[in-house]
Amino acid sequence: MFGIDRSLYGPKVERPLVERLKSIEAKWREKWASARLFEADPSDKPKFFVTFPYPYVNAYPHLGSAFTILRVDVTARYKRMRGYNVLFAQGWHATGGPIVSAALRVREGDPKVLRDLKLMGVKDVDGFENPEHWVTFFKEGWKRDLQLFGMSIDWRREFFTTYLNPPYSKFIEWQYYKLREKGLVAIGEHPVVWCPREQKVVGDHDRPDEYAGIGPSEATVIKFYSEDGLVFPALTYRPETIFGATNIWVNPQAIYVIARVGEERWVIGEYGFRELVDQGVPLSAEGKVSGRELLGKRVRNPADGRPLPLLPAAFVEPDVGTGVVMSVPAHAPYDYVALKDLKEACSGPYCEEVKRIEPIVIISSPSFKGIPAQEACEQKGVRSQLDKEALDEATKLVYAEEFYKGQMLVEPWAGVPVKEAKEEIAQWLASKGAALQVHTLPQRVYCRCGARTHVKKVKDQWFLLYSSPEWKRLALEALKSMKVWPEEARREMIRIAEWFRDWAFTHKGELGTRLPWSPEWVIESLSDSTVYMAYYTIAKYLQHPEKYGIRPEQLVPELFDYVFLGQGSAEEVERLTGIKKELVEEMRREFLYWYPVDLRISGKDLMYNHLVFFVFHHVALFPRELWPRGISVNGWINVGGEKMSKSKGNFILLRQAIDWWGADATRWAEIMAGADSTLDDPNFDPATADAAVRELSGWLDFVAENYGKGREERMKVDDWFESVLNEKILRVTQLMEETMYKSALMEGYYDLQSKFKWYLRRAGSPHREVLKRFIEVQTLLMAPFAPHVAEEAWEIMGKQGFISVASWPEADKSKIREELHRAEEIVRRVLEDAREVLRLVRTAKKLRVTVAAPWKYELCKAIAEELPAGQAEAIRRAIKRVSGVEPRQVAQAAQRVAASPEILQLLVPRDLEHQALKEAEEFLSRELGLQVTVELEEESSSPKRGAALPAKPALYAE
RNA sequence: GCGGGGGUGCCCGAGCCUGGUCAAAGGGGUCGGGCUGAGGACCCGAUGGCGUAGGCCUGCGUGGGUUCAAAUCCCACCCCCCGCACCA
Secondary structure, three states: OOOOOHHHHOOOOOHHHHHHHHHHHHHHHHHHHHOOOOOOOOOOOOEEEEEOOOOEOOOOOEHHHHHHHHHHHHHHHHHHHOOOEEEOOOOEEOOEOHHHHHHHHHHHOOHHHHHHHHHOOOOOOOOOOOHHHHHHHHHHHHHHHHHHOOOOOOHHHOOEOOOOOHHHHHHHHHHHHHHHHOOOEEEEEEEEEEEOOOOEEOOHHHOOHHHOOOOOEEEEEEEEEEOOOEEEEEEEOOHHHHHHOOEEEEOOOOEEEEEEEOOEEEEEOHHHHHHHHHOOOOOEEEEEEEHHHHOOOEEEOOOOOOEEEEEEOOOOOOOOOOOOEEEOOOOOHHHHHHHHHHHHOOOOOOHHHHHHOOOOOOEEOOOOOOOHHHHHHHHHOOOOOOOHHHHHHHHHHHHHHHHHHOEEOOOOOOOOEHHHHHHHHHHHHHHOOOEEEEEEOOOOOEOOOOOEOEEEEEEEEEEEOOOOHHHHHHHHHHHHHOEEEOHHHHHHHHHHHHHOOOEEOEEOOOEOEEOOOOOOOEEOHHHHOOOHHHHHHHHHHHOOHHHHOOOHHHOOHHHHHHHHHOOOOHHHHHHHHOOOHHHHHHHHHHHHHHOOOOEEEEEHHHHHOHHHHHHHHHHHHOOHHHOOOEEEEEOOOEEOOEEOOOOOOOOOEHHHHHHHHOHHHHHHHHHHHHOOOOOOOOEEOHHHHHHHHHHHHHHHHHHHHHOOOOEOOOOHHHHHHHHHHHHHHHHHHHHHHOOOHHHHHHHHHHHHHHHHHHHHHHHOOOEHHHHHHHHHHHHHHHOOOOHHHHHHHHHHOOOOOOHHHOOOOOOOHHHOOHHHHHHHHHHHHHHHHHHHHHHHOOOOOEEEEEEOOHHHHHHHHHHHHHHHHOHHHHHHHHHHHOOOOOHHHHHHHHHHHHHOOOHHHHOOOHHHHHHHHHHHHHHHHHHHOOEEEEEEHHHOOOOOHHHOEOOEOEEEEO
């Protein structure tokens, strides 16, 4: 039903197992809800406030969005088990254009939007022509899916954005009044992509996909005056090449507009005319002229006064730029080829002159020796001036090379890097009145309505002044002092913050909150989602008038001033709003209890805007102690090694995954995909989800069968396993603290399980208390990841209460004994080595294991101690320290230690090694299928006994 | 171009910060064995090359370097991904 290729990405696991997990999930979901387990109110416990950027509700969550919020849930659950009062609330984002645009498309019957809706499982598109319907439909969908996923959210604090939810808009209004008071907003000009037919700004969602992401770029219009008083405005991205201009190109087929500006009369393409008018150049059309009529006219180069002829070129498109092109054949492949073509097939009266034109090289760069444009054309195999593809490549090549590595050759800029000269020359021309800075689109962009767009300068655009040094300084201070995982993300965000320019934060015709002092503008989506975490802390009061009786019109700025900033008094607020002073105070207390945000977990894509906005706005509005404390960033999930995409068929909705594998197995597989805090992209493997289904139901069976069972008498391996168990707790706890969730699951589950398996093999059967402790610890460690299964296991064990709020296991450090781990490793290696030996000596019936003589331990200990001096020196010194043994023997042994230096890491007291091996005799015999005896070198008659080294006993198969 | 991330064995993927227990965890796949009426489920073993004694050779993008010792540290280079905004 979702159009997904199940054979490739679907589940391959037994249905009954999944059904069993799902019914367990339903059971605990209900129990949590009826116990209101995740509803968090201020208490005397320490608090932890973790947040997930609220999602844009124009679709259901998929595995990618689920991944990030899962990390939030794991954090919340872990922190609860650590004794924190955790606030995890969730809102929905509806601000902006995409929903409005999608609704419009539904009204128009756009098949693509309808198909996408169908892919979501929407059967009836009735109502989707209305933006509001999208919001309510998908926020309900999100909520349902997140509930099914086991998110431990306090739903009383749910809300959504835009004027459709007045209390939230009141909050945003307050925020912007504050920013204005602080002088952080200003009005100014701003270039936008404009649709002349619909008279509106064209965002990415308002255009066909192939035009997405193309925005206004800066260009220079250079004015060339002709002898008969006309102005030819040539638009260029490379004003510095003016010194290499040899002529002007016009298209002889095209019709140009003659337009008056003050005293001047310009010759310009129709498109450029409109674009410049919309950018404030006061052109008024007076007439038309064909390109052909202009040929042969002469203009003056404003930079050096040289006369330049107007020549014809077919590549010049009248509806790109101004339709007038400055020709620089040495540095522009198009110009170079057009000139060459013209020389070969010239027929006009200006032919003599054309033949005399030679490219003028004015920039030097490492890659080009002669004429750059010529070399680039040859390199790219350009055939003619209409060979667009090759020419574009050649142009790109020359441009990049010269921009980044080129130097000017012309005085007074000789030697200046092009990067700098470009700007200076443009300014110099402008100061002479010979040029102006404009914006244009680097290629044709069409609006969804079909009309060609151009760049318009909006005059009364509102800006957030992110370039303000003081604001920036505070934001950087916050970024530098907060916790950020991974560290690379901090560096990246600091760089982004430094580079931030002013931000146009108001739009028209979108969903959102109206700018209170200029309501024709709506606050844009990134700008209304910067400090809303503060809103969570009191959302339960504001979003539930039936309970608290607070109406939107009572939410005046003074209320927020008091609640968030402590300004004014509760009495004053009561007088202004009629909201009871006690309630106002309660809100203030609640805010102060929860704030600041302890951790914000987000996909790495938001580093480039939202997360930095989040920091900027907090430092602008709140005192230092309320600034955010942490950010953890993760990559975007891949499925089957590739980015999720609808066309590849690997696009998996969360609801679909839950249907296939259940919530816990999906969570498990997502964590295993790579939930550590890194900038890498995690990879979701459906096979892992299948395996998780088996793993989790297997665990429940295991708990049911084994909890409370086991042998009574104590063995040495029991101590080893207890040590492992306690060490794991320490390790996993540390990883959890660092939001390294994949590593935590790998160590805390898979690693521990394989250690447990080894323990079972070693011990034959587990000790009752050790087994009990193992089952408890294992279940607790997996609880943040697979909470439903963990609850079920907890219940099977007969524990009271929810594991979701049980205590995270505490490591008993006294039981961690490093030497036991080494001794066990020695046993493991003996088994491994024995296998290798027995592979080669197939006829063996017995195996003797000989533990090295005491002096060899002395020797190794000495070497280990002397090692800082370098290995060779350490051995020399160590040999001297061993006495009472034939020196030649000592030297030989030392030589062999040098050949296997790893034994130095495994060194344990001889007694312990002997004891461990002695106890493992039976185990080794069982594993190897022959009789194994362990003996001491001095008592041994094994022909191999001399080869024994500490941590590496001699083996003799006979 | 700038900024960020990455390149590990048939595949996926740990390790790299803090060099030695690393021929390199764990999965998957493949091969062999066990359990079974049977199993895609579970358990055990093998899975770079050579080797009738635990060894040797080759090896973590490429080329150098530091070190007694490098997947790990340093330098250079090659390749892949992402961002460079006014958009969620």
